[in-house]
Amino acid sequence: MADTMTTPNSLSREYDNQAQDSSPESSNGRAIVLHPNSRNHGIWSFSRGTIITAAFALLLGPLTFFWPQQQPCDPTDYAERTRRILKQTPLIDGHNDLPLMFRLELRNQIYDERFDFNNRLLGHTDLSRMRQGMMGGQFWSVFIDCDAKQKHFEDPSWVVRDTLEQIDVTHRFIEQYRKDLQFCDTPSCVRKAFRSGRIASMIGIEGGHQLGSSIGSVRQMYSLGARYMTLTHNCDNAFATSATTVATGGVDHGLTKLGREVIEEMNRLGMMVDLSHVSHQTMRDVLGIAKAPVIFSHSGAYQTTQHLRNVPDDVLRQLKYNGGVVMAVFLNGFLNKENPSAATIHDVVDHIFHIADVCGWDCVGIGADFFGPSFAPTGLEDVSKYPNLIELVMQRGATDSQAQSLAGENILRVWEQVERKAQQIQATGRKPIESEYSEREWTKGFAEDPYMLRGSRERLAADAPPMPDVYNTGKKTDTSGP
Numbered sequence: 224m225a226d227t228m229t230t231p232n233s234l235s236r237e238y239d240n241q242a243q244d245s246s247p248e249s250s251n252g253r254a255i256v257l258h259p260n261s262r263n264h265g266i267w268s269f270s271r272g273t274i275i276t277a278a279f280a281l282l283l284g285p286l287t288f289f290w291p292q293q294q295p296c297d298p299t300d301y302a303e304r305t306r307r308i309l310k311q312t313p314l315i316d317g318h319n320d321l322p323l324m325f326r327l328e329l330r331n332q333i334y335d336e337r338f339d340f341n342n343r344l345l346g347h348t349d350l351s352r353m354r355q356g357m358m359g360g361q362f363w364s365v366f367i368d369c370d371a372k373q374k375h376f377e378d379p380s381w382v383v384r385d386t387l388e389q390i391d392v393t394h395r396f397i398e399q400y401r402k403d404l405q406f407c408d409t410p411s412c413v414r415k416a417f418r419s420g421r422i423a424s425m426i427g428i429e430g431g432h433q434l435g436s437s438i439g440s441v442r443q444m445y446s447l448g449a450r451y452m453t454l455t456h457n458c459d460n461a462f463a464t465s466a467t468t469v470a471t472g473g474v475d476h477g478l479t480k481l482g483r484e485v486i487e488e489m490n491r492l493g494m495m496v497d498l499s500h501v502s503h504q505t506m507r508d509v510l511g512i513a514k515a516p517v518i519f520s521h522s523g524a525y526q527t528t529q530h531l532r533n534v535p536d537d538v539l540r541q542l543k544y545n546g547g548v549v550m551a552v553f554l555n556g557f558l559n560k561e562n563p564s565a566a567t568i569h570d571v572v573d574h575i576f577h578i579a580d581v582c583g584w585d586c587v588g589i590g591a592d593f594f595g596p597s598f599a600p601t602g603l604e605d606v607s608k609y610p611n612l613i614e615l616v617m618q619r620g621a622t623d624s625q626a627q628s629l630a631g632e633n634i635l636r637v638w639e640q641v642e643r644k645a646q647q648i649q650a651t652g653r654k655p656i657e658s659e660y661s662e663r664e665w666t667k668g669f670a671e672d673p674y675m676l677r678g679s680r681e682r683l684a685a686d687a688p689p690m691p692d693v694y695n696t697g698k699k700t701d702t703s704g705p
């Protein structure tokens with residue numbers, strides 16, 4: 224696994240001091256020249272100018288502290304370089320399963336006095352460690368597991384209801400800690416939150432099964448604030464084949480017809496398509512039709528560790544063309560298949576460099592998947608450790624601007640492009656997609672219903688299902704009433 228990895232020679236090892244082009248010709252060849260006013264040659268005008276200059280210097284003096292790269296920095300002082308980078312660019316993580324802990328441990332009763340996000344908690348995430356990790360943004364996953372009892376995508380399930388509850392608890396959690404967290408559904412909100420010192424908090428749905436096979440659901444999830452959806456989790460659904468299916472010997476059918484339509488609808492809405500968890504063929508199929516960049520919210524490079532959850536090189540090359548991003552996962556099993564407990568921060572850096580080598584530095588991001596598994600790689604044990612990753616990436620040769628791209632600029636760029644593409648599509652007047660799952664069963668009507676169209680009564684009331692005796696009255700069910 225890691226031994227297959229070499230640091231790409233193509234990467235610049237130079238320290239990128241991000242020197243600003245100070246040439247007066249730097250902007251579109253047009254120079255800004257300040258002409259001295261020939262009428263102001265008197266002593267008063269001289270002293271007035273001096274006073275004004277001095278006043279400006281006094282006013283602006285303290286602000287220069289915040290201006291980037293004002294003081295030269297020792298290129299080998301990776302901690303200082305990281306600190307400077309993370310003051311300019313929000314460090315954004317693509318995937319954290321904390322909301323699932325609210326569900327499992329608190330039944331979503333987050334006002335329970337046993338839970339205080341300000342306190343040191345077990346597990347990987349709490350507020351003080353997020354601050355220590357200099358985090359600027361987090362996509363919180365509103366994950367509900369695949370329903371093992373469901374044998375058919377039309378079988379009854381609680382998954383959609385439970386997903387709504389996870390969205391609800393995540394919104395309440397962000398609001399409860401609003402001094403430090405800010406809900407964001409746009410990339411501009413993320414930058415604003417970052418400038419105000421808050422950690423931008425976004426919502427991602429981890430699995431198309433959480434839509435109940437319905438494209439209407441994806442529109443509603445979007446309107447509730449979800450800004451990415453992982454196309455599958457560890458089960459197939461009406462849209463696509465998952466990596467787990469292939470790993471357990473199943474056939475890789477890739478994207479279904481309805482799956483192609485859900486991609487089209489997500490592009491129209493401006494919702495990011497997440498390809499973590501999907502099969503390799505699904506990745507290829509989506510990249511073949513996506514009109515906007517896609518993301519992998521928590522995945523690695525398959526060439527580095529041959530785990531089917533990771534992204535193969537041909538897909539990385541397609542991704543370069545697509546403009547998307549792979550947010551590097553910290554999951555031990557995806558980093559070291561043979562000996563997961565031996566996974567370290569160096570393995571994560573190997574994955575990042577491989578992705579950058581094949582796809583470019585515009586393709587890398589961070590998606591730890593904290594609170595997903597119990598164990599994290601040595602050196603990246605919790606959310607306080609992100610700066611270590613940035614430091615190590617620079618130690619291995621990444622420039623400041625490459626490290627900034629990794630930390631957050633890439634995912635923000637992708638999100639901005641997804642938004643722009645949606646605006647373009649909507650401007651064409653494209654209607655929301657009304658396609659349905661091919662084996663969808665619709666509710667039947669009753670003989671007394673006031674139908675709108677001729678023929679509906681005959682068609683719908685003929686085989687109306689019996690009403691369930693939900694009140695347990697023991698009375699014969701009347702199926703003809705309203």
Ligand SMILES: [Zn+2]
Pocket residue numbers: 429500521592595
């Ligand atoms: Zn996952």
